[in-house]
Amino acid sequence: MTVQTSRRPVVVLRGVVRRFDGTPAVDHLSLEVDEGEILALLGPSGSGKTTVLRLVAGFERPDAGQIWIAGRQVAGGEWIPPEARGVGMVFQDYALFPHLTVAENVAFGLHCLLQMERAPRTEEVLRLVGMEAFAARYPHELSGGQQQRVALARALAPRPFAVLLDEPFSNLDADLRGQVRQDVRAILKATRTSAIFVTHDQEEALLLGDRVAVINRGRLEQVDTPERIFHAPMTRFVAAFFGRADFLPARVSRRGLETEAGLVAQRLALQEDSGDGDVELLVRPDDVAIAPASDGQGLILDRLFVGPEIIYRVQLPSGRVVHSRQPHTATLGPGDRVAVRIAPGHPLACFRDGLAVPAEADGADAPRPLPVEGGAQTVVP
Amino acid sequence: MPWALLAPSAAVAAVIAGPMVFLLGRALLDGRETLLTLSDSQTMTLLASTLVLAAVSSVGSAATGAGLAFLVERTDLPWRAAWRIVLALPLAIPPYIGAIVYLHLLSRGGVLDRLIGLALPPHGLAGSAFVIALYTYPYSFLLTSAALRRVSRSLDEVARGSGLSSGRILWTVTLPLIRPAIGAGLFFPALYALADFGTVVLLRYDTLATELYYLLTAFYRRSAAAALGTAAILLVLAFLWLEARLRGRARYHQSDASWKPPEAVRLGRYRLPALAAVAAAVVLALVLPVILLAGWAYAGAVRPSGAERLWAASASSPWKAAGESLLLGVLASTVIVGLAVPPAYLRVRSPGWPAWAIWALGQAGYALPGIVIVLGVAFLTNTVAPWLYGTLPVMIGAFMVRYISQGLRAVETGLLQIPQRLGEAARGLGERPVRAFLRVDLPLLRPSVIAGWALVFLNVLKDLPVNLLLRPAGFDTLPVRTWLSATDGIYTQAALPSLLLIACAALPLAILLRAERARGVAVA
């Protein structure tokens, strides 16, 4: 990844390693966050994503690699302590100071300002997050969502180069979460603040991040726009992490990809006669079409009614199970035999040894068409 | 941060370790004498009798304290708010005064004997354990009360919902949750029994501490005494291990916003017996001694004998002594608790062997017989910093060796309740570590610091050996006044200083109780 002049990275990590008791929690990780960009750090719990955040904030020292913030090296060579890095942090539990009022909390980081400038700035930030009416309250008198806003206001008040948010929405009720997410994104965008936020919720990452970085076992799997992360996963891990994903073994042949659910007419940048032509094909429920057929190769195991649609679990002759999405009007039931067909409206991602195999004649970096709505045509009897 | 913590912590460690290293050095230098002393069958016997005393008094003390705490915190006992305070008050009375009082009440020819012809001489193991338990149970009481108040009602309700009876809930839910508190409540009297000299010598029970005292004062075998002191340190380490085992991996629980006090257990027909038990504790530990002391003071003032007149004429005013005791208490506890903060911080925020070592040293200091610490401090100061000799700072240093453990525990307990994130949040907002500590942790830590301060204050007030042997000339504190008259049997002259001592001790105690009630801080 090269630094381009047109982009102005605010936070840069280069080959950062952090070990705990010898085992790397962050393993040779390189990452950039541009000015005004919101980067979502996504990964399962224990993947090291929070450690990345704490490395940037300065609460951890990297064992190797360098970190720059706003063009200044802060770790790996020069060491800048957290208080001098100019990044704001929003903790999972908000970490509001219980002995200070909302206003005092927000003003906490404004010690560089003159006394007379502090109150207006505090007020300004509180207004930004819509908490100006609560300035005199103490944290324990606020709801979770309100505390969240105060924590964000406190982090924003000193005008940091970047704001780091550690699982910022995980302590909120589900119905509140959606609203707060949008608010936070709006506030960050309005202030043109660069932000890194850590989450284990893929939906949240896709919704909020300008880009999403997927981390697994301390390693960066992929960093990309939400669309590309979803549709062009670079690794099997990324593919599996987003949405319901089934992997079908496929043999690469001259005609395309041969699976037990039939042929998929797609060509890969692989030599068909290379012998090891086996790949794994990523199929999502909307790529799998089913039709009732007494001699069909699929057997319906289960139907999961999820409101607007139905997800069928279908067993293939090999015993492998794939999922198929059908409209809520579908009437098939467990035990029915169906014909299964892979019918994507777009090229499917293929993996070999966990890594994506590029499609033939398709540059890996070229943009792909956006998904077609209802890509899998359904056959309803 | 580590350096800002390590430097003061190392200084504290140096002060605490000084007398102990000195002790160890003396024991090692005279290896023959040490081996001789430690292999002496008499030493083994004394070790056994010390352990028995420690075990009996700590179990008695912890059981009394925990039982009273349960009655006050979890039942519908009448006047609970008042009991909560009154039951902690015996902490203000030095056990050696308690020993004198009970000798007069229970001995043959004592008050009880004259009144109803019943003599229950409080001698030996039973008497010593009784007095020690009577004056250390408030530790267990305060600790268990605080722990009980942190156990949330929801846990109780969950247990009840799964069909457990009240008794089973107490056994399977409440007790395990307050186990760390009970462990600490066992630990204090045990350490006290190791270090105590005044009580056991008056009540005629031989322990390592009395042996050590005789080795020094009769035999002048200082190496042998050092060997016994080293043995005492080893015992403390064993106790520490035991307590850690008992505590398990339990940590202090902090009540969250949804905390509600559990429903009080209805005592029903046990109401009266329970009330009697609580009242008995107060009468035995507090009322009887104060009445007896007041009687003595009155008799000494109204119709003094010749010897009493002599004492009254020569002794410096107990009021001046009270002033000096208070001054000393304020100074010492402020310095000691202030210095306890960095090592406590170190132990909570970056645990490792240095932090553990300081903590263990502090505990050992509490359990070592005072005279070895005093002589060690005297020798070291006289050799290393002679210009300091006989000044208040030396006294404060010796008090630090003896009582920093109390400050450490209080501050640590408080720190454990402050999420580390708060400090990080402050640093993220651009505060340097020290200022982040001052602006965030310290204000939140205040109740714990105050509790620790009050505890150290209490101990400094009651302490005898340091007060007696390291005081600057002419600086006669209340324990000195009490002791000088009491050893001569002139109790009428010892009574007023004793009462003043109890009154002075009530002051930090009141502060302690307020701090403790304000935030539910565990006190030790």
Add this chain to the structure above:
Amino acid sequence: MRSRLHRAAAVLVLLGGILAAAFVPASAQSAALVVYSGRREPLILPVIERFRQATGIQVTVRSGGIGELANLVLEERGRPRADVLISNEVSVLEVLRREGVLQPYMGAAVRAIPREFRAHDGTWIGLSLRAHVVMANRERLAEWGLPVPGSMADLAAPPWRGRVVMPVFTNEYIVAWLSALRLARGDGWTEEFFRRLRDNRPILVAGGTQVRQAVARGEAAVGIANHYYYHLQIAEGSRNLEIVYPDQGPDGMGVLVSPSGIAIVMGAPNPAAARRFVDFLASDRRAQEFYAMANFEYPILPGVPLHPDVRPLDRVKRMAVTYQQLGELRDGTLRLIREGAFR
């Protein structure tokens, strides 16, 4: 917030000031004579006050147990802090003399003290004398059918089992007494006496005060202690007590009479003042009278009147020992005590 920090800083400065002030008295009083006193305060403070008035020399007194103070003197030997040590029991001074931490002084006033009541090398001088005796509770004697003991040796006999109270064996008075017994009766006899006394399970207490109280309360029938403890107990109003000077018969070995004493510490910071203090105490008749009247002790200076209730020394048969002998025997006696598991 900032003001709170300022307030904390102010408090710290204030405390620092007080602490600093605590240094001042130490340096300001460095010229004062420092007396470590194991003697009861009321007995020594008035005398010191008169010394101060007579000489204008300031005195600071540190009172405490003589055992602790003696250990303190030993710990301080590299840089002595005390000028003078006053002991309630001379054998402690003998120990310190043999440790070499006492400074010999043989002024004119010292020479006026009878030779037997001062160290031959002038390291310590006696201040007052006390007799090591038995006090008895008449009611208990009658109740338990015990005779008034005529000899200390009686107390090791079976009828006295559990009826005797005495200081622990390591108490300086007892150590000195046992050493004297060894001189008077020989090691074999003493060891045998010892064993029987120990097996008789006497009540062992911290010191003379506890002995007199235990006898007065009737916890024991008799107690072994210095004579003045009896008189102090009587002065407190006890009526049922009797004092016994044992072993006074023609074959009796007599009672041990030993002095309290005073010594100059080797390397004393104020040697001149220390010598004046010793001179003053050695020649001060009023102090002697005071000891005799207030504490029922035997004055050491000839011609000073005795308290009328105290049996005059010329009617007391004393053990024929010198304190130097007792000092020399001390280690052996302590070994005996330890081997006998006495305390």
